[in-house]
Amino acid sequence: MGDGRVVIGGSTGFIGRHLERKYRAEGREVVTISRTGADLGWADQAGIDAAVDGASLVVGLAGKSVSCRYTPANRALILSSRLDTTAALSTSIGRAAAPPRLWVNSSTATIYRHAEDRPQTEVDGELGTGFSVEVAKSWEKALFADDLPATRRVALRTAIVLGDGGVLGPLRALARMGLGGTQLDGRWPVTRARRAAGTAHFPGARGGRQRFSWIHVDDVTGIIDFLEQHPELDGPVNAATPHPVDNRAFMAAVRRALGVRFGPPTPRWMLEIGAFGIRTETELILKSRWVLPGRLTTAGYAFRHPDLDEALRASGLGT
Structure with a gap:
């Protein structure tokens, strides 16, 4: 664990709430930034400047949820909400008389x-194409x-985060x-507009074999602690369990945790x-994300929840 003030940008999200509780419980000074419900708003650049100056750690987590339809308006918000808040933190760090030692950004x-x-690591991973990838690159x-x-x-570079x-x-x-079965890819019409926007998911893995890389929220917070203690780590770091599964195995583990015996494939x-009915995109479950934490493993990070069944129990899924 580190010490000193922590500034959390995007503090009202799932990971931000966990981090704020953890740091406050440890007695660290915490300053939160969010659109609402935080110490500071993103429009208050002077306030952000004051919070960042003298802080030891800045964590940037802000960004509109990608669980939405990729309309032109939503695509613009997904991108701007990440770039504008990252730029605000960067501006404050650049102005600080006593800049933070570490800035961890989502x-x-x-x-x-x-x-x-094959799995993708920070060393030999290949970047993809399409809207979601371009957002990540710009971020x-x-x-x-x-x-x-x-x-x-x-x-x-965080995988799907599990937790309560x-x-x-x-x-x-x-x-x-009864809808907790394997999620199956297949053919689906792709419009010219979605192809041009890079938001279409083209058929990939069959039989629910698309890879599912995941991490428990306790390990996200643990990794940030580890990064404070390991100054040799900078640049891209994969935050994903060393034991990814495929969609078929993941959904089976969810059913086991809930005591549900059967779920027909979807x-x-x-x-x-x-996805249309709940205003989201199938890419979120059909893209094969096969990611390993190469740099963390080499540096000696010990995962708290490396096993999927245990991680789901620790998330309170069966309660």
Whole structure:
């Protein structure tokens, strides 16, 4: 664990709430920034400047949820909400008389290509294409844009985060309704507009074999502690368990945790209709994300929840 003031940008989200509780419980001074419900708003650049000056750690987590339809308006907000808030933190760090030693900023494991053939690490991973990947690239570019020689910067390429809340809430509801089966890819019409916008998901892995890289929220907070203690780590860092599974195994583990014996497979056409109904995109469950934490493993980070079944129990899924 570190010490000194922590500034959390995007403090009202799933990870931000966990971090704020953790740091306050440890007795660290915490300053939160969010659109609402925080110490500071993003429009208060002077307030952010004062909070960052003398802080030991800045964590940037802000950004509109990608669980929405990728309309032109939503795409613009997904991008601007990440770039504008990252720029605000970068500006404050650049102005600080006593800049923070470490700035950890969110990125996403979705930056890598759809991978069925081999896992992606920071060293040999291949970046993908399409809207979500371009957002991730732009987000990381904003993190490293300014010359901040006194502040180490880490782009935390985070996999799907498990914990009490977040993605597991909808999955619990689906499984208990008997819809917790394997999510199957397949053919689906792609419009010219979606192709041009880079928001289309083209058919990939069959039989629910798309990879599912995940991490428990306790390990996200543990990794940030680890980064404070390991000044040799900077640049991109994959935040994902060393034991990814595929969609078939993940959904089976969800059913086991809930005591649900059976869940019929859900074909692509049903997923598309359901995604439209709840205003989200099938890419979030059909893209094969196969990511390993190469740099963390080499540096000696010990995962608190490396096993999926245990991680789901620790998330309170069966309660």
